[in-house]
Amino acid sequence: MNLKIAIQGVAGSNHHQVALDYFGSKITLVECLSFDALVQALLSQKADQAVMAIENSIAGSIIPNYALVHQHQIAITGEHYQSIRHHIMASAGQKMEQIEEVHSHPMALLQCKDFLGQYPHLKLVEAADTALVAQQIAEKGLSQVAAIAPPMAAQMYGLEVLREDVQTIQNNATRFIALQLRDQLELEATKQGEINKASLRFITDHKRGSLATVLNVMSDCHLNLTKIQSLPVIETPWKYAFFVDVTFEEYRHFEKAHALLTIMTEHFQVLGEYTNALKS
Amino acid sequence: MNLKIAIQGVAGSNHHQVALDYFGSKITLVECLSFDALVQALLSQKADQAVMAIENSIAGSIIPNYALVHQHQIAITGEHYQSIRHHIMASAGQKMEQIEEVHSHPMALLQCKDFLGQYPHLKLVEAADTALVAQQIAEKGLSQVAAIAPPMAAQMYGLEVLREDVQTIQNNATRFIALQLRDQLELEATKQGEINKASLRFITDHKRGSLATVLNVMSDCHLNLTKIQSLPVIETPWKYAFFVDVTFEEYRHFEKAHALLTIMTEHFQVLGEYTNALKS
Structure with a gap:
């Protein structure tokens, strides 16, 4: 049976292309006209997995999508980079x-x-x-x-x-993430693939240097930061949460950092563990 | 003579309200239908100063606006927070x-x-x-x-x-910045007001822990981080620049950090020095 993949947009969209490149041609598309609808397709199990644009090299992160991932019981299971042509x-x-x-x-x-x-x-x-x-x-x-x-x-x-190619910046890479309901994650299966990247969210207090302390721990644990973004905590303006992506060579290093950061920060959350799609 | 203030949008917009609240009622509006046009109004000296939305507590930073500030010879001269009502x-x-x-x-x-x-x-x-x-x-x-x-x-x-007030999040604060041509900055005048916040941009190399090292220096210099955002460097996908806002109690602390970070990072740039609009 074909894997049902939710995409934002209709057949022929960038999301469709990414779904084919990432999951292969044996998929059934679930077309969604918004990112909200895409998450709903996962939650209602109309789709097995989903593909979602998360950042591009021009506009940066698609912040509302970070919020969607963090607010629902879904996990990032992979990433894919696509050079966008218009x-x-x-x-x-x-x-x-x-x-x-x-x-x-x-x-x-x-x-x-x-x-x-x-x-x-x-x-x-x-x-x-x-x-x-x-x-x-x-x-x-x-x-x-x-x-x-x-x-x-x-x-x-x-x-x-x-x-052809009327985009201003020719080198416009967009990063997509693959998503799945947390309940449906086959943890063993996931961990068999090489896990060398993770997406995290946490909140720190406002004391001077508290983010530096967190980053020092990550550095001591041999984690490499590939992205950081502070984001206002909704309903509490100007209190910031952090979305951070890290890469690592050994999973035990990540486990150590995970244990320390759970104690050091508020609401520490692993949004997903997956394979880094970029060769370093 | 009235100060000519460029706003995004037309009279009656949120930008208009912010211009009145920040600069007072004796202003002449320069209405601009895009943020690009707003920057052009400053560059062509059609406007003396401008007001620009830069982030809100729902969607986060307006990234293309950060790029506009960084790419042109304009400086941030102040900030203003407005609770948005729809x-x-x-x-x-x-x-x-x-x-x-x-x-x-x-x-x-x-x-x-x-x-x-x-x-x-x-x-x-x-x-x-x-x-x-x-x-x-x-x-x-x-x-x-x-x-x-x-x-x-x-x-x-x-x-x-x-x-009235049909916005989902009632507490939707948006941060606006005031902008001016760098050539027209009256440095002495600016420094007479209390300078206790700065917006910075820099690029670090990809070595593990290099951002942590930068944040450690900031913390050692008594700077408090209120915002951090990594952003892809245009035309070089996945090489990241950082936009950082810091607050400080003494200007000499900022000067010390400024000197150190100029040496430690690439393309260190002060986008503006101004008065923190939030009481801490």
């Missing part, structure tokens, strides 16, 4: 000169700001998903309207690519 | 039951998710600015359409408030 696509026969509106996700429009700046007459319209716009242009046979969407969407919906 | 407003005589569309900024729609969830038939339409939507409803005398916008927008454009 093409401009429209119904067959349309030329760039005929286009009057460009529809896409706000983040995609932002990422193509320099290109779009060359066409100041274009009306930019924000949409819920890049591939969804491509699908709608194809279904309705729209003219004078183009989508900014991934290469896969053009193939999938039979649209013509008017311009 | 009202639902429409043309006079409209009732909540008659509303079919709600227009607002995507962030405002997100912040009112729970309230809007009670009206699943409502079509949510994303717009560039909260107050701009209120203005358009008033000018066009639209019916069946409501805006989510700040209280001030209802007064300013003569709209009727249908529901």
